[in-house]
Amino acid sequence: MFNNAKEKFENLKKMKRMRSQVKNLEKELLLVDFNGESKGGQVTCTMDGKFNIKKLDISETLISSKDKKNIEKYVAEAVSKALTAAQKGSADKIQEMGGLQNLGF
Template sequence: MKGMMGGMAGLMKQANQMQMKMKKLQEELATREFNGTSGGGAVKATVNGENKILSLTIDPEVLKAGDAEMLQDMVISALNDALKTAKDTSSQEMSKITGGMSLPGF
């Protein structure tokens, strides 16, 4: 029975270390910037790992076209591109820590 308890304690220690690594990674990802573009670079968006929009750049040439609907679509597309990059990067980094195990809440 003692060996089983030692194994359980080891697992708990590993789980705690994994949780600490994941927390540290989340903090690090929150400060990273992720870029997205649309319209061949006419619209550029930057978000951070907390999904906050940091910047949005629109090429003045796009404004000259006067097509508000097209501009709205390009802005949404650029933002979604940046958010997808942030999410994909976060998932990849987390799976390095968890070894591919999915953990609830992360």
């Protein structure tokens, strides 16, 4: 009977530790910027490690061209590259922390 209670208590402690590690990871990922740039640098996108877009820069040249199709293409390309960089950076950060095994997964 007490072994079962002790096991439950240990599991609760482990879950609390995991929750703390996840919160720390989330805080760290918010502080890291990842950038993506379209071909030719017409559009740049800055994203944090939780995949929130922090900044999107579109060159004046591209804006003044009023070429909707190219603007859309370059924005999509920059956002996609920033997202790829953020995904890789987040995965690297998880590995630095010892991987998901250390989080109990």
